[in-house]
Amino acid sequence: xxxxxxxxxxxxxxxxxxxxxxxxxxxxxxxxxxxxxxxxxxxxxxxxxxxxxxxxxxxxxxxxxxxxxxxxxxxxxxxxxxxxxxxxxxxxxxxxxxxxxxxxxxxxxxxxxxxxxxxxxxxxxxxxxxxxxxxxxxxxxxxxxxxxxxxxxxxxxxxxxxxxxxxxxxxxxxxxxxxxxxxxxxxxxxxxxxxxxxxxxxxxxxxxxxxxxxxxxxxxxxxxxxxxxxxxxxxxxxxxxxxxxxxxxxxxxxxxxxxxxxxxxxxxxxxxxxxxxxxxxxxxxxxxxxxxxxxxxxxxxxxxxxxxxxxxxxxxxxxxxxxxxxxxxxxxxxxxxx
Amino acid sequence: xxxxxxxxxxxxxxxxxxxxxxxxxxxxxxxxxxxxxxxxxxxxxxxxxxxxxxxxxxxxxxxxxxxxxxxxxxxxxxxxxxxxxxxxxxxxxxxxxxxxxxxxxxxxxxxxxxxxxxxxxxxxxxxxxxxxxxxxxxxxxxxxxxxxxxxxxxxxxxxxxxxxxxxxxxxxxxxxxxxxxxxxxxxxxxxxxxxxxxxxxxxxxxxxxxxxxxxxxxxxxxxxxxxxxxxxxxxxxxxxxxxxxxxxxxxxxxxxxxxxxxxxxxxxxxxxxxxxxxxxxxxxxxxxxxxxxxxxxxxxxxxxxxxxxxxxxxxxxxxxxxxxxxxxxxxxxxxxxxxxxxxxxxxxxxxxxxxxxxxxxxxxxxxxxxxxxxxxxxxxxxxxxxxxxxxxxxxxxxxxxxxxxxxxxxxxxxxxxxxxxxxxxxxxxxxxxxxxxxxxxxxxxxxxxxxxxxxxxxxxxxxxxxxxxxxxxxxxxxxxxxxxxxxxxxxxxxxxxxxxxxxxxxxxxxxxxxxxxxxxxxxxxxxxxxxxxxxxxxxxxxxxxxxxxxxxxxxxxxxxxxxxxxxxxxxxxxxxxxxxxxxxx
Numbered sequence: 001x002x003x004x005x006x007x008x009x010x011x012x013x014x015x016x017x018x019x020x021x022x023x024x025x026x027x028x029x030x031x032x033x034x035x036x037x038x039x040x041x042x043x044x045x046x047x048x049x050x051x052x053x054x055x056x057x058x059x060x061x062x063x064x065x066x067x068x069x070x071x072x073x074x075x076x077x078x079x080x081x082x083x084x085x086x087x088x089x090x091x092x093x094x095x096x097x098x099x100x101x102x103x104x105x106x107x108x109x110x111x112x113x114x115x116x117x118x119x120x121x122x123x124x125x126x127x128x129x130x131x132x133x134x135x136x137x138x139x140x141x142x143x144x145x146x147x148x149x150x151x152x153x154x155x156x157x158x159x160x161x162x163x164x165x166x167x168x169x170x171x172x173x174x175x176x177x178x179x180x181x182x183x184x185x186x187x188x189x190x191x192x193x194x195x196x197x198x199x200x201x202x203x204x205x206x207x208x209x210x211x212x213x214x215x216x217x218x219x220x221x222x223x224x225x226x227x228x229x230x231x232x233x234x235x236x237x238x239x240x241x242x243x244x245x246x247x248x249x250x251x252x253x254x255x256x257x258x259x260x261x262x263x264x265x266x267x268x269x270x271x272x273x274x275x276x277x278x279x280x281x282x283x284x285x286x287x288x289x290x291x292x293x294x295x296x297x298x299x300x301x302x303x304x305x306x307x308x309x310x311x312x313x314x315x316x317x318x319x320x321x322x323x324x325x326x327x328x329x330x331x332x333x334x335x336x337x338x
Numbered sequence: 339x340x341x342x343x344x345x346x347x348x349x350x351x352x353x354x355x356x357x358x359x360x361x362x363x364x365x366x367x368x369x370x371x372x373x374x375x376x377x378x379x380x381x382x383x384x385x386x387x388x389x390x391x392x393x394x395x396x397x398x399x400x401x402x403x404x405x406x407x408x409x410x411x412x413x414x415x416x417x418x419x420x421x422x423x424x425x426x427x428x429x430x431x432x433x434x435x436x437x438x439x440x441x442x443x444x445x446x447x448x449x450x451x452x453x454x455x456x457x458x459x460x461x462x463x464x465x466x467x468x469x470x471x472x473x474x475x476x477x478x479x480x481x482x483x484x485x486x487x488x489x490x491x492x493x494x495x496x497x498x499x500x501x502x503x504x505x506x507x508x509x510x511x512x513x514x515x516x517x518x519x520x521x522x523x524x525x526x527x528x529x530x531x532x533x534x535x536x537x538x539x540x541x542x543x544x545x546x547x548x549x550x551x552x553x554x555x556x557x558x559x560x561x562x563x564x565x566x567x568x569x570x571x572x573x574x575x576x577x578x579x580x581x582x583x584x585x586x587x588x589x590x591x592x593x594x595x596x597x598x599x600x601x602x603x604x605x606x607x608x609x610x611x612x613x614x615x616x617x618x619x620x621x622x623x624x625x626x627x628x629x630x631x632x633x634x635x636x637x638x639x640x641x642x643x644x645x646x647x648x649x650x651x652x653x654x655x656x657x658x659x660x661x662x663x664x665x666x667x668x669x670x671x672x673x674x675x676x677x678x679x680x681x682x683x684x685x686x687x688x689x690x691x692x693x694x695x696x697x698x699x700x701x702x703x704x705x706x707x708x709x710x711x712x713x714x715x716x717x718x719x720x721x722x723x724x725x726x727x728x729x730x731x732x733x734x735x736x737x738x739x740x741x742x743x744x745x746x747x748x749x750x751x752x753x754x755x756x757x758x759x760x761x762x763x764x765x766x767x768x769x770x771x772x773x774x775x776x777x778x779x780x781x782x783x784x785x786x787x788x789x790x791x792x793x794x795x796x797x798x799x800x801x802x803x804x805x806x807x808x809x810x811x812x813x814x815x816x817x818x819x820x821x822x823x824x825x826x827x828x829x830x831x832x833x834x835x836x837x838x839x840x841x842x843x844x845x846x847x848x849x850x851x852x853x854x855x856x857x858x859x860x861x862x863x864x865x866x867x868x869x870x871x872x873x874x875x876x877x878x879x880x881x882x883x884x885x886x887x888x889x890x891x892x893x894x895x896x897x898x899x900x901x902x903x904x905x906x907x908x909x910x911x912x913x914x915x916x917x918x919x920x921x922x923x
Contacts, residue, residue, distance in 0.1 A: 004704070008762075009860055012769050053670070063677050105450065124387075127678045130671040135392070138669065146806040153798055161791050199741065199803065199811045203748065203818070206799030210752075210792045214759055217788040248762040254700055255758065256751035259693025263747050266689035275384070275740045276686065279814070283748065 008247040014240055021239035024300035031177050031297050038184020048187055051194035051278075052099055052129070054136030058108060060098040061091075061127040066120035073098045076114035080107050092270055102133065143198045150202070151175075154209055161213075162220060166305040171212040174298030178208040178290040185285050196278035203279075204286025207256065211249065212294045218245045219299065227311060230318040238303040242295055253291040260284050348835035355718070355831040362725040366732070375732035379724070382739035382813065385683040387676030388442040391453065393666035395437065403664065405434050410655060411664050412437055414621075415453055428735070432812070437666065444673055454666045459554030459657070461590075462530060462547035463495045463597060464615040464627055470513035470533065470542030478509045494548035495596060495613050499529040504546060507531045513542035524622050526550035534617075534624035539644070545624055547617050551593050554620075556586030560657035562650035565642055576645035578654045579638060587637025594639075597630035607631075618657070625656055686743035693747050697754050705761055707845065708854035712757045715833045719753050722824040723817075738813070745817030752796060752818075753825040757833055759792070760785040761854070764837070768860050774841045777855075782834050789829055796822045 010016035020027070042048055052059050062073075070088035077086040077100055087099040096119060103111065112126050151172060159168040182204055186193060219241040226234055260283045267276030306312055369375025383390045395403050395411055403411075408431050415437065419427040428440040439453055484502035491498040513533035524530045527549050536542040558581045565577040582590050597614050604611035617627040628641045641653070694716070701709035723746065730736035763785040767777035800819030803811055840846045846853045 005860060008765070009769060012766060061675075061678060063675065063681065122677075124675045125677045127675045128671075128673045130668070132667060132669045134394070134667075135669040138394075142806055146802050149806060150799060150802040153802065154795060157794060157798060161794075195811065196741065199814050202803055202811075203799065203814075206796055207752075209795045209799075210755070213792045213795055214788050217791065221784065244766070245762070248758055251700075251704055251758045251762070252755045255697050255754040256748075258696035258700060259690070259747045259750045262693035262696060263686075263689045263744060266685050266692070270685055274682070276682070276689065276744055279741070279744050 004247070011243045011246050014243070017239070017243050018246070019239060020242050020295055021235045021300045021303045024304055027296040027300060031181075031293070034184065035177060035180045038180045038187070041184055042187035045187060048193045049190050050136070051192045051197075053131050053139060053195050054193065056102055056131050056133035056136060058100045058103045058111075058131075059129040060100075060112065060115055061129075062096045062098070062115055062119045062121055063094065063125040063127075064121055065094050065096050068094065068096060070096075072118045073115060076118040077111055079114055080110045092268075103130070139195050139198070143195075143202065146202055147205070150205060158209070158213065162216060167216050167220075167302055170298045170302040170305060171209055171216065173301055174212050174293040175205055175208045175290075177297050178286060178293045179205060181289050181293075182282065182286040185289075186282070191281055192278065194278045196275045197282045200279040200282025201286065203283060204290055207283075207287055208290035208293060211252065211291055212298045214252070215242060215245050215249065215294050215299060216302070219302065226315060230315070230322045233316040233319045234312045235303040235307060236319075238299055242299045246295070249291055249295060253287060257284060257287050260287065348838035351831050351835040352839075355827075358827075358831075359718075359721060359725070362722075362729065366725060366728055369729075369732050375728070377728060379727045380731035380735070380737045381679075381683065382737040382742070383440050383442075383679070384672070384674050384740045385679045385686075385738065385743075386442075387674050387679040388440060389445055389671065389673045390441075391439045391450075391671045392432070392669045393437045393439060393453070394435070394669050395664045396667050403435075405431070407664065408434065408437065410658075411666075413655075415439065415666075419449065419453065428737075436669065450668075454668060458622070459557075459618070459620045460526065460550040461552040461554075461593070462550055462617050462619055463593065464545055464612045464617050465495065465497060465499060465529065465548055466508065466546040467612040467615070467627075468508065468544050470536065470544055472512035473509040479505060491548075493596060494551050494593075495600070496548070499548055500546060504529055504531060508544065508546050511544050513544045526553075530619070530622065532619070532622055532624060534627065537649075543624070543627075545612075545617060545627065547619065547624075550619075551616075552582070552586055552589045556583055556589065557581070557657055558583045558586070560654045562645075562647075562654040565640075575642060576647055576650035578641045578645065578650050578657070580641070580657055582637035582639075584637075587635075590637055590639065591633065591635050594630045594632065594634045598633050601630055618653075620656055626653055682740050683743070686740055686747070690743065690747045690750070693750050697750055701754065701757075704854075706854035707850070708761055711833060711836055711840070712754055714836070715757060715828050716750065716753060718832045719821065719824045719828040722827060723749075723821055726820055726824070727817075736816070738817075740813075741811065742813035742817045745814040746821065749818060749821035749825070753821060753828070756789045756793070756825055756829045759788050760829065760833065760837075763788075764855065765860055768855060774847050774855060775838075778834075778837050778841045782837075786830075789826070793822050793826055 007016070068090040070090070073088040073096055074086055077084055077088075077098060081100070081103065084100055087097075089097050091097045098111075098115065100111070108128055108130060112128055115121075116123055116126050154175075155168050155172055158171055159165045162168060179201075182201065186197070191197070219238050222237045222241040222244075223234060226237060232240065260280050263276050263280035264284055267274065267278075267280055307316075366375055366377065370377055393415075395408060412429050412431055416427070416429045419429065419439070419441070427442075428438075430438050432438050441449070445453075481502075484505050485497075485500050487498040487501055489498055508531045511531055511533065513535065524532075529549060530545075530547045532545055532547065534543045534545065560578065560580050562576060562578045564572045565575040567573045593616060597616060600611045601614035604614060614629050615627045616630060617624045619625070626641065628643070645653070697716070698709070698713050701712040703709070705712065727736065727738060731738070760781065764774075764777050764781035767781045768774065772780060797819055800815045800822060803815035804819065844850075846855055850856065
């Protein structure tokens, strides 16, 4: 701890400082490339790997199977619907998942029976899900409405709280970057996109904004009397604020990601696909990117948006002048001493 | 500083929190003892096992469905499911667009068909009525005497509709013990043998009905009111008014003209010819079969007789909405085995436990003894949330789903976030050289704002998710929102007052190295170093001024000691060959 506390102290006093704001061009370029890739990847790959909720169809989950062979499940489906191409996978431990095209009620019941026998389990251990073809469109539409409503309300909320639309805009840009890159990671990794993943995704947006609010609060505090100060330029004040909250950013990210990691570990490792895994995967990726986006995108963006304001340009000149004066004074003092 | 004055409020706040927790526990305990509540939260189907169907209403034609209609649809489905003998079914609307039906176990094909079918209302004339019970086999009409209609029926009230088959069916029907499974929908062009189920006041009645004469869609509206007497004075009798559309008005006029003849022929009010009755049939069951006492030419019949306000409203609602031809498409259906549900609950709890443990370990590692404050705060937040969920399960029938459990786990991190924001602020204040007591106060003042703003974002997200999203999102959003509120309560009523108290202890106040608030480790330059130690010149004499004068206080606010030192260093640096460009790096 002591070294981490020391790290925090040095960041706080400015003894140790990372230039997030000054190097904004680099970060913006990196982010722009990442966002462009995130848009391109799904286009090139032909879209996301959509879960059954979006494709429509039937899915069976068989727990505590005696054998994890997929041929057994395929045969059980073929016996009922000869032409179908079921996807059979061992999702975790002794759990099998069988996905098929849309089935009639009758076929569902028969396949359920067949799977019960084939995998040597009881009736209680087979779960079936049927998803109609329009359900996915419904889920997508609602998620998009949710997204738009949330972004709109959050923008207003933050503009009111920070009393400047520039902070609000920067926070939203940071959030959008998080959103695109998280989606890009999803497309790249071929993780299945399910409604649960989308919940996780929407929650990531809230986390991303939450993180930004905390950092921006410190920025606001540091720059409250920027007009009368000639100590640092606006950009430098923003950068100091980001540095001063860096330890907090790391700590909050850690405590947010630890429980999510636990769900991910349990969900993916022991349960296989399902609500827990899909949700936590989106959160895990999103929290990491969201924290980074606040530091590398949102804060520098805010400094950049405001650096052209007339009072701040004047202030920056004062800072420069003071430094030149101080340097001259020091230079004058030195030979006198010698 | 009002050091002594602050002790009391913080203790009082803690006591209040205790009172809130005790009150919630008492409420739940009361509910549990009277058998209506339970100590454990109710579980949703994905954890308990069962079937969940999400249905989208489908209206014939292009008309949109409004929320009132959807609620009525839910009421209709509930009646059907209850009628089919499935216990503990839960039917609710979702986002004002869908209907969610949750049933334990696996529904039969019949139940599924029943749920999906549209409400089917129509009016049929009554041919024969009888007591609800089945006619004992010995007393049934012998085969030779069964009716053999000789002519084709001329109108819907014609007795020639009653064939031998219909008669046999009628006698065998037992309305006192209705069959659980419903048969196919009846043919509107044929007679129907059916029941009017028993109510609190009236026993079951069975009927032979003629073919459909007026369809439910021809009802334009229905109201209920207290009946007006002959002099226009309001009586104590409730009445239900129906209003038909043009087509319905014409048809209903023809029907009442015919039925009224039977009524008059049978001797008016004293008579009892069943043929003067018309039956209002919903889903092939008679909901009411009033006698036609007048010819209705304006399409506005009024039904009277023995209604209470409640029963009048019920019939009126049924007429109004039951006439709506809504059927349902199954959007998604999940049958979760109890095994999988149980396993998911176990795993969910395990994940929560691991997550909690990791957060605890990390907090202790980062914040030492202060980590215990985090742990206790999480415990209090957990208790609040648990009680709230159990109470909501009792009062609002809230059920915890797997997504809800995930929301609770995710919330562990989000709750701990607030403490970190607060602790880091206190550390910042310590770094500025404040004593712990004032560092806690000042840190709180600043952290409070941040915590409130960031929790507002969390709550906003939870609300948006809850109201617009579909499927299992709601459970997640609900627990997320609930824990955000619990978090606020805990930060304000537990964490902060606790720290105020702890700041006065020697362990924390003197900055023990395991306290997590050791000023030395935090690089603080204390205002007073104690034991006769003097400040070294580098410690900035300005601090002395800062203590005394207002102007200096402002100066201090602008530039912390450490910052000032750094500025000095930089000024020196600036004088060296490196130049001012290096500033801020």
